[in-house]
Amino acid sequence: MRPFSPWKFITANKARSLVICLMMACITVCFIGxxxxxxxxxxxxxxxxxxxxxxxxxPSGISLEIRDEYQDFKDNIDSYLPEGVTTVTYVPGIFVDxxxxxxxxxxxxxxxxxxxxxxxxxxxxxxxxxxxxxxxDGEVMLSRDLAGNWGVKEGDMLEYEEGVWEKARLTRxxxxxxxxxxxxxxxxxGVSSTYAEKSxxxxxxxxxPSDAEGYDDATIDRRIxxxxxxxxxxxxxxxxxxxxxxxxxVESQLEMMNxxxxxxxxxxxxxxxxxxxxxxxxxxxxxxxEFSIYKAMGFxxxxxxxxxxxxxxxxxxxxxxxxxxxxxxxxLIINFVLRSRGLYFFKVSLIGIICMLVCNLVVVxxxxxxxxxxxxxxxxxxx
Numbered sequence: 474m475r476p477f478s479p480w481k482f483i484t485a486n487k488a489r490s491l492v493i494c495l496m497m498a499c500i501t502v503c504f505i506g507x508x509x510x511x512x513x514x515x516x517x518x519x520x521x522x523x524x525x526x527x528x529x530x531x532p533s534g535i536s537l538e539i540r541d542e543y544q545d546f547k548d549n550i551d552s553y554l555p556e557g558v559t560t561v562t563y564v565p566g567i568f569v570d571x572x573x574x575x576x577x578x579x580x581x582x583x584x585x586x587x588x589x590x591x592x593x594x595x596x597x598x599x600x601x602x603x604x605x606x607x608x609x610d611g612e613v614m615l616s617r618d619l620a621g622n623w624g625v626k627e628g629d630m631l632e633y634e635e636g637v638w639e640k641a642r643l644t645r646x647x648x649x650x651x652x653x654x655x656x657x658x659x660x661x662x663g664v665s666s667t668y669a670e671k672s673x674x675x676x677x678x679x680x681x682p683s684d685a686e687g688y689d690d691a692t693i694d695r696r697i698x699x700x701x702x703x704x705x706x707x708x709x710x711x712x713x714x715x716x717x718x719x720x721x722x723v724e725s726q727l728e729m730m731n732x733x734x735x736x737x738x739x740x741x742x743x744x745x746x747x748x749x750x751x752x753x754x755x756x757x758x759x760x761x762x763e764f765s766i767y768k769a770m771g772f773x774x775x776x777x778x779x780x781x782x783x784x785x786x787x788x789x790x791x792x793x794x795x796x797x798x799x800x801x802x803x804x805l806i807i808n809f810v811l812r813s814r815g816l817y818f819f820k821v822s823l824i825g826i827i828c829m830l831v832c833n834l835v836v837v838x839x840x841x842x843x844x845x846x847x848x849x850x851x852x853x854x855x856x
Contacts, residue, residue: 477772479783489756490788496749497792498799503738503832505800507825508818510734513573514727515820519658520581521720524690525697526599527678528558529566529582529714530704539710546708547675553704555696557688560598560680562591565672569641571622571659574807574816582719583641583661584676585613585648587669592662598679598688601660606652613663614652618815627653659815731824738828742835753785753840764848778848785840793833 483490532543546553550561567583586592589608596605606614613631620626623640632647633639641661645668654660681688694717701713767777808817 477767477776477780479780479787482780482784483787486756493749493752493756493788494792494795496745496752497789497833497836498796499745500741500832500836501793501796501800501829503741503828504797504822504825505803506734506737507822507828508804509575510730511820511822511824512575512818513577513579513730514723516573516579516659517581517720517723517727520660521716521723523599523716524683525694525715525717526683526690527595527676527715528697528701529564530675530677531566531673531712531714533710533712542708542710543673546704546711550675550677553700553707554677555700557681557693558677558679558696558700560594561675561677563587563669563672564591564674564676565645565665565668566674567642567661567668569619569659569661571619571640572814572816574811574818581659582714583613583663585663585665585668587664587666589664592664595676595678596662597682600683602654602656602662604654606654608651608662608664611646611649611665611667612651613648613661614654615650616656616658616660617653618657619659619661620650620653621813621815622659624814625650627651734824734828738832742832745832746836746839749836750839750843754843761847774848778845781844781848782841785837785844789833789837793829 530546532539551559554561564587565585567585568580569583570578570580573579584592584595586595588610592608593605596602602614608614615623615625625631627650629650630647631638631641631643631650633641633643645665648663648665648668679688679693683690683693697715698717701715701718704711704713764777768774804818811817
């Protein structure tokens with residue numbers, strides 16, 4: 474190893490270098506923080522981040538005026554449905570609750586159809602479930618994540634009981650869990666003639682699957698978007714829900730979580746920057762004689778600075794890689810422990826990576842600048 478190599482100083486000062494690496498590893502806490510903040514939104518993306526294949530239509534209130542407006546819309550619905558989206562059925566929309574990995578209680582919409590043929594039609598045009606199980610009247614299927622979250626298994630009866638089990642608003646009677654599938658996300662679909670009675674939700678869905686000519690996702694998506702705009706213009710109190718509107722609503726509601734993450738990142742970056750710069754200052758102030766000797770030997774400021782920069786970047790890289798390895802191990806353990814409950818990290822957080830890199834730059838740049846000044850300051854007269 475060359476005496477002027479950055480590795481020479483690091484290996485000669487193992488204990489001090491280890492302390493700095495551990496401090497740099499703390500920067501990666503921003504990454505796992507991003508993973509936690511992203512989890513609720515990513516769960517919703519599994520549910521709603523798909524091409525629009527149907528519209529869920531309902532009144533936006535219970536006043537007599539709104540009910541009359543909704544009835545007028547239903548009387549004229551045929552003139553508003555776009556080409557290829559004319560299959561209309563009543564479907565009870567049931568909100569179901571589930572817990573996120575952050576401990577928050579989220580909810581999403583489950584659909585209970587009047588008969589199995591309607592459910593089968595819905596699945597054909599949306600592709601929600603790969604292989605749809607056969608369901609009888611009063612039966613539902615759950616995704617494995619939702620079943621784990623609720624702690625239920627096939628054959629269990631889901632029955633609303635205030636204060637005991639309130640995960641779904643099953644106020645019209647119990648439903649039997651007939652099947653649990655590997656469908657991604659939080660999904661509940663079922664068949665119940667009881668629930669279909671007196672439903673005020675209308676579902677207008679594509680007439681054919683996306684592989685049929687003229688029924689591709691882009692075409693149906695555009696037609697549904699145009700229809701939603703036209704209905705809202707003529708009937709402002711008629712509520713139209715699609716995958717796109719739900720996803721936009723969720724993103725707006727969870728935007729504050731990103732603000733909080735950035736605020737925590739800024740505070741952590743400031744604290745770590747002060748601590749790590751203090752550690753580097755204590756370490757490099759002791760090297761003023763070393764720098765002076767280098768200059769006396771004919772090394773330029775640029776050569777000395779490149780050596781110091783190499784040391785900083787190597788320590789930074791070791792710290793980040795060690796921190797990421799520790800975070801990766803923590804994520805694997807969390808997934809192993811919580812996966813059976815439908816709570817697990819299934820995607821690397823982009824915002825977590827960005828926050829970590831920003832925090833790292835806030836820490837490293839001052840270190841580099843201060844050491845550049847030290848290199849220029851010390852000369853042979855110091856020795």
